[in-house]
Amino acid sequence: MKKKELKDIYFRLLKYLKPYIKYFILALFFMCLVSAIMVAIPWTLKVLIDSALIKKDAFILNILALSMIGLYVIKGILSFCQNYLMIYITNNVISDIREQFFSHMQLMPLEFFKRHSTGELMSRLTNDTFILQQVFSTGLVSLVLDTLTLIGVVCFIFYIDWKLTMATIFILPLAFLAVQKFGRRLKSVSYRIQERSADVFAVLQEILSSIKIVHGFATYEKESERFKKINRESVKAVLKAGRLNSIYTPVMELLGAMGIAAVFWYGGYRVINGHMTIGDLMAFIGYIGIITTPVRRMGSNLGNIQQAMAAAHRIFSVLDIEPSIKDKEDAIEIKEIKGMIEFDNVWFKYPDDEEYILKGLSFKIMPGQVFAIVGPSGAGKTTIIDLIMRFYDPQSGSVKIDGYDVRDLSMRSLRRHLGLVPQDVILFNTTISENISYGKSDATTEDIIWAAKISNAHDFIDKMEKGYDTILGERGVRFSGGERQRISIARAVIKNPKIFLLDEATSNLDASSESQFQEALKRVLKGRTTIIVAHRLSTIIFADKILYLENGKIVEEGTHSELMNKENGKYRMLFELQTKENMFASL
Numbered sequence: 001m002k003k004k005e006l007k008d009i010y011f012r013l014l015k016y017l018k019p020y021i022k023y024f025i026l027a028l029f030f031m032c033l034v035s036a037i038m039v040a041i042p043w044t045l046k047v048l049i050d051s052a053l054i055k056k057d058a059f060i061l062n063i064l065a066l067s068m069i070g071l072y073v074i075k076g077i078l079s080f081c082q083n084y085l086m087i088y089i090t091n092n093v094i095s096d097i098r099e100q101f102f103s104h105m106q107l108m109p110l111e112f113f114k115r116h117s118t119g120e121l122m123s124r125l126t127n128d129t130f131i132l133q134q135v136f137s138t139g140l141v142s143l144v145l146d147t148l149t150l151i152g153v154v155c156f157i158f159y160i161d162w163k164l165t166m167a168t169i170f171i172l173p174l175a176f177l178a179v180q181k182f183g184r185r186l187k188s189v190s191y192r193i194q195e196r197s198a199d200v201f202a203v204l205q206e207i208l209s210s211i212k213i214v215h216g217f218a219t220y221e222k223e224s225e226r227f228k229k230i231n232r233e234s235v236k237a238v239l240k241a242g243r244l245n246s247i248y249t250p251v252m253e254l255l256g257a258m259g260i261a262a263v264f265w266y267g268g269y270r271v272i273n274g275h276m277t278i279g280d281l282m283a284f285i286g287y288i289g290i291i292t293t294p295v296r297r298m299g300s301n302l303g304n305i306q307q308a309m310a311a312a313h314r315i316f317s318v319l320d321i322e323p324s325i326k327d328k329e330d331a332i333e334i335k336e337i338k339g340m341i342e343f344d345n346v347w348f349k350y351p352d353d354e355e356y357i358l359k360g361l362s363f364k365i366m367p368g369q370v371f372a373i374v375g376p377s378g379a380g381k382t383t384i385i386d387l388i389m390r391f392y393d394p395q396s397g398s399v400k401i402d403g404y405d406v407r408d409l410s411m412r413s414l415r416r417h418l419g420l421v422p423q424d425v426i427l428f429n430t431t432i433s434e435n436i437s438y439g440k441s442d443a444t445t446e447d448i449i450w451a452a453k454i455s456n457a458h459d460f461i462d463k464m465e466k467g468y469d470t471i472l473g474e475r476g477v478r479f480s481g482g483e484r485q486r487i488s489i490a491r492a493v494i495k496n497p498k499i500f501l502l503d504e505a506t507s508n509l510d511a512s513s514e515s516q517f518q519e520a521l522k523r524v525l526k527g528r529t530t531i532i533v534a535h536r537l538s539t540i541i542f543a544d545k546i547l548y549l550e551n552g553k554i555v556e557e558g559t560h561s562e563l564m565n566k567e568n569g570k571y572r573m574l575f576e577l578q579t580k581e582n583m584f585a586s587l
């Protein structure tokens with residue numbers, strides 16, 4: 001990381017501290033007092049030897065003993081207050097960052113989630129914020145305390161004997177050089193550990209969420225190998241850091257021992273020659289004793305802070321991504337709509353792709369009409385739905401609802417009027433009623449049952465022991481594909497939207513459920529504009545208009561009977577093919 005980047009991160013973190021600045025100043029004040037007491041304690045050794053022991057003064061001895069206890073009691077209370085304040089501040093700051101990260105992530109368009117894996121985002125939100133929390137609640141405190149103590153001690157030892165101090169300081173640069181060198185090495189190694197463990201997390205998440213496929217294709221060995229490889233990489237990084245950490249301690253200890261030996265030797269001469277008292281020497285050695293740990297700790301604390309900076313950098317780099325799709329400042333809140341949908345010469349390609357998926361698409365659906373979109377796989381049918389939902393924006397042309405370009409409407413108000421049943425059914429691990437009422441927080445039990453009945457879900461839900469309170473398992477695995485699809489349909493129905501977007505909504509329904517669903521659908525679709533994307537053409541023959549899409553263009557359009565009257569028409573050929581397939585299937 002460059003110096004400027006590092007500075008920016010410090011300032012950004014400081015901004016998060018702003019609401020808690022009063023507590024932070026108080027904590028700093030307590031830290032100053034704690035280190036003042038730490039620095040005062042060796043001084044009592046000098047008074048003990050020079051004023052009490054050598055002069056045989058019992059009164060001073062008693063006072064000293066009492067003040068020693070007093071100092072430790074005060075230090076204990078202050079340490080508690082300062083520690084608690086720092087824990088309070090860091091936990092609040094980290095919660096603020098986590099909440100901001102979560103809200104920000106939710107606003108990101110779908111393409112963002114294609115670029116960033118779930119594992120990576122989870123690692124940012126949990127691991128990285130945890131590192132920040134750890135470092136700021138403990139690492140930072142000890143760094144501040146150690147620095148203050150070091151400053152205090154250096155002042156005192158200069159005051160006791162500057163020559164001995166200079167001699168001692170002679171050895172310190174060596175220690176500092178070692179600290180710096182190791183600190184830098186540790187920094188890069190620990191950054192690598194973070195990256196490797198995020199990789200492990202991402203692979204684990206991917207495999208767990210695709211476990212059905214792994215089972216289905218019996219690719220256990222392949223996945224184990226993949227996991228093993230990435231896990232070994234992570235172990236390698238940890239071992240490297242472990243080696244560095246293990247060398248660090250003995251080297252620092254040796255430097256410390258050399259310092260102490262030098263002080264004993266030179267200090268002893270200065271006492272013998274009458275330049276110092278015995279008490280001075282003892283206090284001096286006491287001071288050196290209390291700074292060896294802080295000096296040793298400083299290196300690792302600096303390393304930890306670097307680690308936290310890297311974590312903060314990763315968090316901020318996600319927070320800095322501007323959503324490519326967002327509301328305009330003067331976005332229109334559309335309260336009521338009639339339900340007219342218009343595609344006006346829409347050209348669209350997915351970000352990073354070369355080829356256009358929709359090529360100058362134009363059509364208009366009047367309020368209350370049912371349009372079906374059919375065509376080969378990959379023709380761009382789902383993409384049309386995604387553009388109406390404004391999951392993506394077209395590169396040119398426009399998608400309009402009631403004559404408004406969807407880019408001019410607030411996304412929340414637009415989506416309130418759209419009832420989407422997506423191709424991939426996604427249900428939450430909660431009760432059926434909560435799943436159905438997901439988009440309508442004020443839904444009553446009657447509303448939920450009404451929606452379930454229309455979607456032909458009521459009967460199977462009612463048969464369950466806990467009915468609507470049945471909790472769906474991890475991703476709803478306890479239900480069949482058709483049942484899950486019906487719950488997903490009920491979730492769209494309950495919103496009572498003016499526009500229905502059904503993307504392969506009946507693909508998982510069996511023949512009898514499908515005909516019942518068609519019946520119900522016809523009832524519920526009355527007065528609403530509907531787009532049905534379907535592969536099974538038998539499900540859409542009632543549509544007011546059918547668009548046959550191929551390679552991003554409409555190649556045929558008309559009602560079922562119009563299209564069936566077309567000699568060699570693509571729709572007609574597909575319909576006849578499917579009818580023959582159905583006949584064979586029923587034999």
Ligand SMILES: Nc1ncnc2c1ncn2[C@@H]1O[C@H](COP(=O)(O)OP(=O)(O)OP(=O)(O)O)[C@@H](O)[C@H]1O
Nearest residue numbers: 114350353357376377378379380381382383384423
């Ligand atoms: N997020 C995406 N990023 C890049 N390409 C995509 C993305 N989603 C879809 N595509 C590509 O765009 C093309 C059209 O996809 P789309 O899902 O709209 O087709 P479809 O007609 O609905 O197909 P199907 O009937 O199989 O669902 C396909 O070639 C697909 O690979």
